[in-house]
Amino acid sequence: MQLNPFMSPIAKFIRSNTGPMSEYTLLKHLNFSDDDLKLPSESSGDLALFRKHFLVMNALYQLQPIFHDEGYYLVISALKIEIIPHTVSGATDNIQQDLIQQTADDKIKAYYLDWNEFTQSDPKSVEQLLNSFWQRYYAADEEQSAFSILGLKTDAEWPLIRSTYQKLAAIHHPDKGGDSETFISIREAYEQLACLKRID
Incomplete structure (x- = not known):
């Protein structure tokens, strides 16, 4: 698996912030260079945004087992990213629901851990993804x-x-x-x- 250069800054940012945050908060915090995004000469703003999103989600999914080994659950969604200690006594229903939902999202995890999805993305494929979403x-x-x-x-x-x-x-x-x-x-x-x- 290819090492994501944003793992370290994302891990540091998550550890320094208490409570949940959104993916948008992470995106604002990170500095993406053209080299990071590896954009083709003819690219769109949608492709750049998709690749930023992909890099963040890929880093989060690579960090998940690392946080687990350190005694934390890493809850991942576009609207809520949060680390929760394993030792939380009587974990709330919301935490348990987040973890159950994440387990159900194994296909999403596999998608974001596949670097081919990043390298093979182009303006046309991103447009198709957006159309499918809408x-x-x-x-x-x-x-x-x-x-x-x-x-x-x-x-x-x-x-x-x-x-x-x-x-x-x-x-x-x-x-x-x-x-x-x-x-x-x-x-x-x-x-x-x-x-x-x-x-x-």
Whole structure:
């Protein structure tokens, strides 16, 4: 595994700060040179930002076992980076939840520990990553909106979604004196959830 030059400054910064911090805080603290980022001659700001992000996450994942050997958990996410002593008596539910979530993110860890992801990144691949992120973001936003239109919680099961839709459609159908715009929004919400859940 290639040694990341930002491991030492990141470890020092984490040790000198008490409490959680964000990835953005780390990015502001570090000085990245063109040599560190190894940018191609034709590159975008998105590629530079991606490579900074990658270097930080790679360093954090390489530091995780080192902190573990020193008696600390290193919690890693874009919004929260924190070291927690193993000896914390009665670890809070939040700490335990963070650690459980991290264990579930082994694919993310493997991604950031693979230097090929850094060296092979280019403006096109970063643009594809960003587009993929925004597609997932908008899909989640549309799903939440669809649940809201139907008056349901986001954890509603498909049978409840279908029965709620049928009741609302019967009430708001224009042929039964309902408002056509309301009916259309209910129908679109139902279709959106059916599509997201791949159900006809």
